[in-house]
Structure formats: structure tokens, C-alpha cells
Amino acid sequence: MNQPPSATVTASTLAVPGAELYYEVRGEGPLVVLVAAPMDATAFAPLADLLATDHTVLTTDPRGINRSSVDDRDQDATPELRADDLARLITHLDRGPAVVLGSSGGAVSVLALAQRHPETVHTVIAHEPPLNELLDNREELRAKEEDIIATYFAGDVLGATKKFLALARIELPDEVVEQMFGGQRSPQQVADDDFQYAHMLRPTVLWRPDITALREGPVRVLVGIGEESAGQHCEDTSKALAALLGIEPTMFPGDHIGFAENPDAFAVRLREVLPD
Numbered sequence: 001m002n003q004p005p006s007a008t009v010t011a012s013t014l015a016v017p018g019a020e021l022y023y024e025v026r027g028e029g030p031l032v033v034l035v036a037a038p039m040d041a042t043a044f045a046p047l048a049d050l051l052a053t054d055h056t057v058l059t060t061d062p063r064g065i066n067r068s069s070v071d072d073r074d075q076d077a078t079p080e081l082r083a084d085d086l087a088r089l090i091t092h093l094d095r096g097p098a099v100v101l102g103s104s105g106g107a108v109s110v111l112a113l114a115q116r117h118p119e120t121v122h123t124v125i126a127h128e129p130p131l132n133e134l135l136d137n138r139e140e141l142r143a144k145e146e147d148i149i150a151t152y153f154a155g156d157v158l159g160a161t162k163k164f165l166a167l168a169r170i171e172l173p174d175e176v177v178e179q180m181f182g183g184q185r186s187p188q189q190v191a192d193d194d195f196q197y198a199h200m201l202r203p204t205v206l207w208r209p210d211i212t213a214l215r216e217g218p219v220r221v222l223v224g225i226g227e228e229s230a231g232q233h234c235e236d237t238s239k240a241l242a243a244l245l246g247i248e249p250t251m252f253p254g255d256h257i258g259f260a261e262n263p264d265a266f267a268v269r270l271r272e273v274l275p276d
Contacts (some may be wrong), residue, residue, distance in 0.1 A: 002220045003134065006049050006207065007026040007048070007049045007053075007057075008051035009024050009025070009026055009244065010024065010025045010026075011023070011024050011150055012024075012025075012136065012147070012155070013067075014088065014089060014092050016063075016084070016085055016088050017073060017084075018063075018070060018071050018081075019063040019064070019069065019070045019074065019085065020069050021060055021061070021063065021068045021085055021088075021089060022041070022060065022061045022066070022067035022068045023041070023058060023059065023060040023061075023089055024041050024048070024058070024059045024060070025056060025057070025058055025093065026048050026049065026056070026057045026059075027051065027052025027054070027055050027056050027057050028054075028055075029051065029055040029056055029145075030055055030056065030095075030098075030099070031055070031056045031057075031058060031090070031093065031095040031096055031097075031098040031099070032051055032056070032057050032058070032098065032099045032100075032101070032108075032274075033046055033057075033058045033059075033060075033086065033089075033090065033098050033099070033100040033101070034047060034051075034057065034059050034101050034259075035059070035060060035062070035086060035100065035101070035102045035103075035109055035110060035201060035219070036062070036102065036103045036104055036105065036106035037062045037065070037077075037082060037102075037104065037105030037106045037108070037109055037204065038062065038065050038105060038192060038195075038196040038200055039103070039104070039106070039257075039260075040061040040062070040065050040066040040067070040110070040131075040192075041059035041060055041061050041064075041066075042069075043257070043259075043260045044059045044258065044259065044260070045059070046260070046263040047092065047259050047260075047263040047267055049264055050263055050264065050267040051267060051270070051271075054274050056077050056093070056095055058089060058090070058093060058098070060085075060086075060089060062077065062085070062099050062105075062106070062109070062200075063077050063081065063082065063085055063196040064192075064199065064200065065192050065195065065200075066188060066192060073195065073235050074199075075199065076199045076200070076202070076203045077195070077199050077200045077203070078203040078206045078207075079108045079109050079111070079204060080112055080116065082109040082112065083102040083110070083112035083113040083115075083116050083117065084116065084117070085249055086100065086109060086110070086113050086117075086120075087113060087116070087117035087120045090120045090121070091120060096119075096120045096121065097119065097120055097121050097122040098121050098122070099121070099123045099124075099125070099274060099275065100113060100121050100123070100124050100125070100205065101125040101127060101224075101259075101270065102124070102125070102126055102127065102129075103127040103128060103224075103256075103257070104127070104128055104129070104130060104234070104256065104257075105129075105200065105201075105204045105260060106127075107126035107128060107129035107130075107224075108126075108129045108130070108131065108204050108207055108219035110124045110125070110126055111129060111209050111214065111221070112160055112207070112209075112223060114213075114214060115209070115213045115217070116206050118218050118219045119216050121219055122218075122219060122220060122275065123219065123220040123221075123222070123274070123275055124219055124220070124221050124222070125222045125223075125224050125250070125273070126221065126222070126223050126224065126241070126268075127155055127224035127225075127226075127252065127259070128224065128225060128226065128231040128234035128235070128237070128256050129223075129237060129238060129239050129241060130168075130204065130205050130233070130234055130237055131207065131208070131209065131232070131236065131237045131240065131241055132205040132206070132207060133205075133207070133208045134208070134237055134240040134241060134244065135236060135237060135240060140207070141167070141205070144163070144167050145167070145201065145202065147163065148160050148163045148164050148167065148197075149197050149198075149201065149202065150200075152193070152197045153197065153198075156183065157182075157185070157193070158178065158181055158182045160197070160199070161177065161181040162177060165177065167233060168232060168233045168234065168256070169231060169232045169233050170232055170255075170256065180224075182239065203213040204270055209241065211244045211245065214245060215245055215246065220275070221245060221247070222247070222250045222273060223238050223241050223242040223245065223247065223249050223250065224238070224249065224250050224251075225238045225239070225249045225250070225251055225252070225253040226251075226252055226253070226254050226256055226258045227251050227252065227253055227254065227255075227258075228253075228254055228255040229255045231258055232255065232256065234256055250273055251269075252263035252269050252270070253266050253268075253269055254266065
């Protein structure tokens with residue numbers, strides 16, 4: 001598929017309780033929201049451009065990350081708070097109810113959105129949510145997450161990253177990991193990493209969805225898994241969620257970040273599952 005010209009982007013901020021959210025809007029048409037955590041809006045830009053040919057596409061930096069500031073950097077960015085932020089953004093645009101795709105921690109955010117603000121969305125696609133508490137080895141996973149956080153704040157950023165990838169069962173050559181994560185970090189990267197490890201990772205992976213509310217509520221819920229994620233941790237958590245909801249997983253191209261690595265193929269698949 002040929003990449004279309006970059007869509008016109010309107011960037012703005014919205015003041016919400018305890019934060020100021022940076023967001024971008026592209027295109028015209030039915031509203032699609034793309035969200036991650038801790039990834040910011042930049043990761044979704046190519047996919048957003050593709051969808052903006054016939055949709056209004058909203059992307060945002062989650063609270064406390066990059067251009068979305070928070071009043072209190074000691075407050076946890078829980079899935080509930082992030083869901084409230086998304087509901088306020090959708091309401092502010094006045095183009096809902098929306099289709100919302102969330103990936104990784106963002107998938108947890110959009111599940112919380114479906115539970116707390118079902119009036120703002122009609123379809124939620126949770127792409128590889130790291131819902132550790134749904135697995136039988138949840139106690140082991142809690143201990144590993146705490147070790148990762150402790151390793152990071154002991155000053156071993158690369159060591160924490162390697163432990164995180166090992167838990168996620170994402171295999172990368174050591175030289176690639178060191179090249180990607182072992183170099184000098186900008187002040188913004190340091191601030192984002194500090195906030196992620198201190199106030200986003202733990203509340204995300206410890207969150208438990210209300211299965212009854214998701215199954216019986218008015219929002220259509222899909223659970224997405226990357227076709228190349230076989231054997232990875234988030235395949236396990238996603239399959240566990242789908243089983244509890246009584247649905248089959250929806251497969252997408254690529255792996256955990258397939259939307260960023262192959263946005264063309266991801267956009268084709270996403271259009272196939274969007275409501276008519």
C-alpha cells in the first residue's frame with residue numbers, strides 16, 4: 001500500500017482535573033481514538049494518517065508522559081484516571097461515541113473506559129493488554145514487576161529494560177537492546193521513564209477488569225493479538241481476557257507494536273473490524 005500524504009494535524013491541549021492533556025486530531029468522519037501507555041501520540045502518527053482519509057482520528061499523550069503534564073508527579077496514573085481523561089477528550093470533541101483502539105497499557109485504559117464511560121464509546125479494541133492478574137502465576141509476576149521497578153530506581157536502566165523484555169518474553173539481540181536502550185537519554189525521556197516506572201506500570205499490570213460489566217455492557221469489546229506475538233507474555237494475558245469474555249481474539253499484523261512497525265497492514269486489518 002502506498003503511504004498517503006501526511007494528514008493535516010491540529011494539535012491542542014485540554015485541561016482536566018490534575019493534568020493538561022496534549023492531543024492531536026486528523027481527518028473528518030466517524031471518530032477513532034488511538035491510545036497507548038506509556039507510548040505517546042507519536043507512535044500512532046503513521047496509522048493515524050492512514051485512517052484520517054475517512055475518519056476523524058484522535059491521538060494523545062497519556063497524562064504524565066511527554067507533552068501531557070500533571071499537577072502532582074507523585075500521583076499514580078491509574079487506568080481509571082486515564083479512562084476519565086479519554087472520556088473528557090471524546091466529550092470535548094463532541095464527535096462520539098467513538099471507536100477506541102488501545103495498545104499495551106493503553107488497552108487497559110480503554111477497557112476501563114468501556115466500564116466507566118460506556119456512553120462515550122461504541123467499540124473498544126484492547127490490543128494486547130498486560131493484565132497480569134488474570135494469570136495463574138500472578139504472584140510470581142508481581143514479584144518480577146517489583147524487581148524491575150527496583151532495578152530501574154537503583155540506576156540500572158539497561159538492566160531494568162532487559163528484565164522487562166524477559167518478563168514480556170520479547171527476544172531481541174543484546175546488541176540491539178543496548179543500542180536502543182543503553183545510550184544517553186534526553187531529559188524528557190528520563191522524566192517519562194521515571195513516571196512510567198513509579199506511577200504507571202504497577203497500577204496498569206495490577207488492574208483487574210470487571211468481566212461482567214464488559215460482557216453485559218453496551219460497548220462492543222474486541223481483544224486484539226499480534227500474529228507475531230506467539231509465545232509472548234501479552235498473548236497469554238490477551239487470551240485469558242478473551243476467554244473470560246467468551247469471545248475469540250481478533251488477530252492483527254505484527255507483534256506487540258505492530259501498529260507502529262507496519263501501519264499499512266495494521267490499518268487494513270483495523271478497517272476490516274471497524275463497524276459499518
